[in-house]
Amino acid sequence: xxxxxxxxxxxxxAGGSLRLSCAASIATDNTTTVTWFRQTPxxxxxxxxxxxxxxxxxxxxxxxxxxxxxxxxxxxxxxxxQMDGLKPEDTATYYCAAKPGGWLTTELRPTAFRSWxxxxxxxxxx
Numbered sequence: 001x002x003x004x005x006x007x008x009x010x011x012x013x014a015g016g017s018l019r020l021s022c023a024a025s026i027a028t029d030n031t032t033t034v035t036w037f038r039q040t041p042x043x044x045x046x047x048x049x050x051x052x053x054x055x056x057x058x059x060x061x062x063x064x065x066x067x068x069x070x071x072x073x074x075x076x077x078x079x080x081x082q083m084d085g086l087k088p089e090d091t092a093t094y095y096c097a098a099k100p101g102g103w104l105t106t107e108l109r110p111t112a113f114r115s116w117x118x119x120x121x122x123x124x125x126x
Contacts, residue, residue: 002026002098004117009094011123012086020081022096022117027077030054033101034079036070037110038092038122045095047108049081052101059106064090086124093119 008020022034035050049070051058058070067085072078079096097113107113 002115004096004098004115006094006096006117006120008081009120009122011125014087014124014126016086016124017082017084018086018122019083020094020096020120020122022079022081022098024077024079024098026098027074030100032098033105033107034070034072034096034098035107035113036079036081037095037097038090039095039119040092045110046092047110048094050106050108051079052103052105053079055103057104057106059108061108083122086122088124088126090122091124092122094122095119 003025005023032053037045039045048061048064051070053072069082071080096117098115099113
């Protein structure tokens with residue numbers, strides 16, 4: 001099973017930026033799908049951005065399109081989530097998850113993943 005270590009997160013004002021990192025214990029230049037999720041108390045975990053690490057193909061939830069960018073550095077087996085234009089509604093615990101995937105495979109459904117990193121809190125104040 002893949003080990004994932006999440007770093008980044010914190011507290012910012014609305015309009016600010018943060019970058020999250022997800023370091024994987026496997027080589028991400030294999031065909032791997034890595035997805036960032038977020039969750040707030042009482043709500044279901046939501047996929048916000050996913051990437052096929054071999055091709056770089058990405059998919060985003062409508063709520064973050066144009067503001068968040070997912071990218072991967074295969075030399076460091078790390079996937080990043082750059083979050084710009086943050087809004088209070090982006091406040092959540094953020095997780096990354098990974099699974100074997102195809103060249104172009106992205107996935108925003110949490111049920112498709114078995115390997116998860118620990119959560120990191122992102123708080124956006126108005």
